[in-house]
Amino acid sequence: MSVTRGGILSKVPVVFVTDEHYVIPTCVAITSLLANRAPKTFYNVFIIGIKLSADSIAKLDSIAAKNFRLKIIAMPENKYAEYKSIWPGFHVTTVAMHKFDIVNILKNYAQVIYLDSDIIVQTDLSGLHAVNLKDNYAAAVKDMKGTLVNRYARKWGLSGYFNSGVQVLNLKKMREDKIFAKMMHNLKISRPFLTFMDQDVFNVSFQRKVIFLSPLYNYMINNIRFSLRRQARFFNLTKNKMRAIIKSPAIIHYTNSRKPWAHYFAPRVRVWLQYYKLSPYAGLPLKRRLFTQKDLLLIPRILCRLGLKYK
Numbered sequence: 001m002s003v004t005r006g007g008i009l010s011k012v013p014v015v016f017v018t019d020e021h022y023v024i025p026t027c028v029a030i031t032s033l034l035a036n037r038a039p040k041t042f043y044n045v046f047i048i049g050i051k052l053s054a055d056s057i058a059k060l061d062s063i064a065a066k067n068f069r070l071k072i073i074a075m076p077e078n079k080y081a082e083y084k085s086i087w088p089g090f091h092v093t094t095v096a097m098h099k100f101d102i103v104n105i106l107k108n109y110a111q112v113i114y115l116d117s118d119i120i121v122q123t124d125l126s127g128l129h130a131v132n133l134k135d136n137y138a139a140a141v142k143d144m145k146g147t148l149v150n151r152y153a154r155k156w157g158l159s160g161y162f163n164s165g166v167q168v169l170n171l172k173k174m175r176e177d178k179i180f181a182k183m184m185h186n187l188k189i190s191r192p193f194l195t196f197m198d199q200d201v202f203n204v205s206f207q208r209k210v211i212f213l214s215p216l217y218n219y220m221i222n223n224i225r226f227s228l229r230r231q232a233r234f235f236n237l238t239k240n241k242m243r244a245i246i247k248s249p250a251i252i253h254y255t256n257s258r259k260p261w262a263h264y265f266a267p268r269v270r271v272w273l274q275y276y277k278l279s280p281y282a283g284l285p286l287k288r289r290l291f292t293q294k295d296l297l298l299i300p301r302i303l304c305r306l307g308l309k310y311k
């Protein structure tokens with residue numbers, strides 16, 4: 001453990017997985033992580049990078065801060081080709097495969113925080129990293145839309161269904177119980193039914209060995225579709241507590257299709273832009289759209305409502 005003049009540093013390993021497509025949000029997420037940490041937190045950030053361009057690598061490497069180390073782990077192409085030859089018709093996204101593979105890639109680590117790239121961190125995460133996982137595989141937040149709308153918990157026969165975008169992973173226990181092999185097996189047998197594939201595989205493979213965290217640590221933008229009362233009830237919190245979390249979550253997760261880097265009008269777009277302006281991409285214009293594909297489909301319906309068009 002490193003010792004500094006101010007005392008002992010708490011080392012927090014954080015893992016991201018990104019391809020070229022998600023480099024900008026990854027940089028912005030890291031920028032927010034560093035902007036909001038405690039003075040004694042040392043972030044050891046690992047980027048599992050899939051086919052990143054030289055410019056993207058340079059941008060990631062240009063993020064510099066005290067008590068911070070960033071390591072890009074460039075993954076070889078066709079790493080999972082063997083699975084393709086074993087199972088005909090095998091198809092999963094490469095990013096998802098690398099998420100399962102964290103347990104093997106970071107083989108010297110016992111416990112890490114995994115973060116999706118579509119997030120903003122608003123607090124220090126050493127407290128989250130210190131969660132005692134005991135013999136659970138992970139700590140994560142329940143996915144409200146996935147549970148109530150998509151009914152994934154019922155579909156997979158689970159008592160709880162978590163979102164895989166923010167997870168404290170017990171890599172040690174996962175290795176002991178050969179979870180990677182289990183994940184590959186579940187991927188194979190459940191493939192025809194999967195609609196939300198990598199999150200389902202995490203849920204089915206971990207079964208009930210998961211600690212459910214407060215929504216503070218993964219406030220999913222999708223939850224704004226539910227009333228305050230319903231959110232409070234789902235997470236077993238008082239309305240006041242729930243309101244405080246919605247107002248200022250430790251982690252904002254942009255789970256909806258309107259991503260702030262791609263759309264002018266998106267929930268919590270301003271907070272995302274604030275960190276974008278502090279990131280290595282500041283000054284480079286984003287390619288944002290006014291409408292999503294879904295919005296365009298709504299136009300005829302809106303015109304009908306206004307009496308401007310008849311069915």
Ligand SMILES: [Mn+2]
Binds near residue numbers: 116165
């Ligand atoms: Mn996500």
